[in-house]
Amino acid sequence: MTPEEIESAVEAGMPQTVEDLTRLVTIPSVAFPGHAEAPVLEAAALTERLLRSAGLPEVRQIPVEGSYPAVYGEAPAPPGAPTVLLYAHYDVQPAGDTALWRTPPFEPTVVDGAMYGRGAADDKSGVMTHVAALRAFQGRFPVGIKVIVEGQEEYAGERLEDFVEANPELVRADAMVIADCGNPRVGEPALTTSLRGMAAFTVEVRTLAEAVHSGAFGGAAPDALSALMRMLTAMHDDNGDVRVPGLARGVFPGASDSEDEFRATAGVLDGVSLVGTGSLADRLWASYAITVTGLDVPTVTGAINAVQAVARARVTVRIPASGDAKTALNDVTGYLEKVAPWGVKVSFSDFVTGSGFQAGAEGPARGAVERALERAFGRAPRQVGQGGSIPLVATLARRFPAAEILLYGAEDEGAAIHAPNERVDLEELRRIITAEALFLAEYGAGR
Structure with missing residues (x-):
């Protein structure tokens, strides 16, 4: 497929993508102790159906000891093409105090082009990024595909780490996409190269x-x-x-937002100073x-x-x-x-x-995804760190040192993940889906 055909396919599929994201966000898949198990299993079942709808010939739920099942999908690589692992998680944080939400947390509501609801960004947008990007190819994938969608990342995510250690061949790939990150702001693409x-x-x-x-x-x-x-x-x-x-103290090689931008995003009250000294990038991502x-x-x-x-x-x-x-x-x-x-x-x-994670030197997958992001967003991506932790990433980096690990997603710093009024910007989601599909096509053609 040409880039133009990919862009058209993603655009045409967006109504279905939004409908499916709505169905996912409606499910209160909180995998914390004390919360009902049935909704988490319901989210796993829906994730399985969505991956099947993306054209993957093999999709199944895989038990993870002491945790909820992971949903796994696979398609073989065309001759000579690399394999890409796509990761996301279908569980969500608890809603917290519902009185602080402007809309009900598990009744997804679209306001001014953004969908509000717990998990709309973190990380059901990641699930839909993979599903919608794969749908664009109508079952004819330019690379080998492996997808693993975790069911308990927000609580005790290290259990999938143990699973990967015990089943390395299931997830072995040339490049690994972790769609559980995002951009500093809507419309400003970024690759996360460092995790605390x-x-x-x-x-x-x-x-x-x-x-x-x-x-x-x-x-x-x-x-x-x-x-x-x-x-x-x-x-x-x-x-x-x-x-x-x-x-x-540490030093981060890239730049962060300005102090004023950070204050606005974090909601720091007027007259209250930020804490710490040194650059914001150093404080947030390297210290x-x-x-x-x-x-x-x-x-x-x-x-x-x-x-x-x-x-x-x-x-x-x-x-x-x-x-x-x-x-x-x-x-x-x-x-x-x-x-x-x-x-x-x-x-x-x-x-x-x-453990944390530091991306290695740029390789063919990194170059392809940077070009894909630039085309989808109309501007080159920048390198950022992330203060949050994704338990699986360090395990993948240690277990598969030759693989390129790429972190991006439709979340942004205003998405209020883990907080009341979580939301995902639907145009941002479209751009990320487009970038992922463009990346898969270019990476497959260039290897």
């Missing part, structure tokens, strides 16, 4: 056998909450830079970041006058691609033990780690 890894844990502080009256004991009895607060704030200096020994993501303490409503005996916090560490997650975990927990005041009892639990 992550580590997370729960820290608990105990000081007393039980809470005691603050009037009778306050001033001498050690307060677990005060101790924990001192420990947590000790991890950053007055500028907001991480000061845990061993967590060195460590520590965030307290949860606290177990008495709520303000119903609080009683008591010195607290126990307090807990959930801490997440984002790790540059050059760092090691387990080492960083040890550095942070060791530092918290060191700065703990008053001899309080400190314990750690619920550890999670995931």
Whole structure:
């Protein structure tokens, strides 16, 4: 197919693409504990049907131990052509507080050319990118195709990593497309070349056998909450830079948005300064970041006058691609033990780690996808990093060092993934689908 024929096929298929994305987003496929299993399995079944509709001769669900099934599809390569692995995930984050949504999270709604709904961007847009790009070829694919769509990436995604380690031939390919990223802004194409890894844990502080009256004991009895607060704030200096020994600053080779653009995207309030020093690209994509993501303490409503005996916090560490997650975990927990005041009892639990990723030198797949993105968007893509983690990518990079791994997608920094009012811009989705189809055609012709 010519580029013009591919563009026309994608454009003609967009009504069906939007209809299918609507069906996917309607399903509350939250794969977190405590949520119903049936919708997740329903999303797997629909994903299977969609991949069949894309012309793949072999499509099936594959059990993943301790997780929801992955949906797998495959088509053999034409003689002499390379094989491309396409990855996405069909599970989504919980909706959170539905009162903060302007439209119901699982009733996809199109407003001003964007579809709103949980998972519309992350990552059901990735599922539809692959389906719609493959449909453009009507079953005559220019490369070998392998598709794997995961069912529990948002929670405990490392289970697919174990599956890949045990079944490497199932996903072996010359190029691997991870459609779970996006662009800085709508209409500005980008390739993600760096992912931060992550580590997370729960820290608990105990000081007393039980809470005691603050009037009778306050001033001498050690307060677990005060101790924990001192420990947590000790991890950053007055500028907001991480000061845990061993967590060195890094340098990112590309540029990020301006500070004003970042403030607008992040919703930073007027008069509130950003934290940290150095360039935004260095802070966001090449350096460590520590965030307290949860606290177990008495709520303000119903609080009683008591010195607290126990307090807990959930801490997440984002790790540059050059760092090691387990080492960083040890550095942070060791530092918290060191700065703990008053001899309080400190314990750690619920550890999670995931490695980062740094793309290698440019190869034929990278060149083809850059040209495809430039044609689809009308401007050359730029190189960006991503602060989030995709557990599978580091495993693929380690297991298949010769494969080129390409990260892009229809998400953008305004898509509100993991937040209320998540949305995907439908024109952005069309451009990404077009780019993927153009990439497959050029990559197949050039090898």
